[in-house]
Amino acid sequence: GENVEQHPSTLSVQEGDSAVIKCTYSDSASNYFPWYKQELGKRPQLIIDIRSNVGEKKDQRIAVTLNKTAKHFSLHITETQPEDSAVYFCAATPNSGNTPLVFGKGTRLSVIA
């Protein structure tokens, strides 16, 4: 089955700097890669996703890149703000029906004002 590795486990950045979180996956059949943000005590919320037919997707200060050959994908947050502080999870799944997402272990991002 799919295995998703996520790095780093913790990340601290100064407000205004960029943050990058990286994930690798094992199943070459995976072709859907969402990212979730989870604030303390709250539910995970989808912030961006990418499918394997594109290499990059951007939504304001957030972007995701995908390298299918190397089986890795990354989340980029630019101009970080204190409210970006949260735990971020990457996930992967094959494109077959509603196959469950497999999540990474998460990255705790702290943005220091």
Next chain:
Amino acid sequence: GAGVSQTPSNKVTEKGKYVELRCDPISGHTALYWYRQSLGQGPEFLIYFQGTGAADDSGLPNDRFFAVRPEGSVSTLKIQRTERGDSAVYLCASRSGPSHSPLHFGNGTRLTVT
């Protein structure tokens, strides 16, 4: 409309007891998932339903865990003979059905087994 609703939000039980956790998905969502999240970890898949049937229960850790969705809407996760290692946040999620439509999570039930 309303999001995914889970009850109770917190449950404390003694080792060996039976518990039921309820999930009310977004209306019309055909696919429903249960995940378990331990402290400092990502959500770990348990089981998912497509309609009334369990399409994949490969994540259930052992036969003490069981889930049902009799009418294709509300689901109940049942844990028998609870153990301290079952303590975690149990998350429910649903999606509308088309492949890769967004997965919407509930706030979870925090289960503590003493």
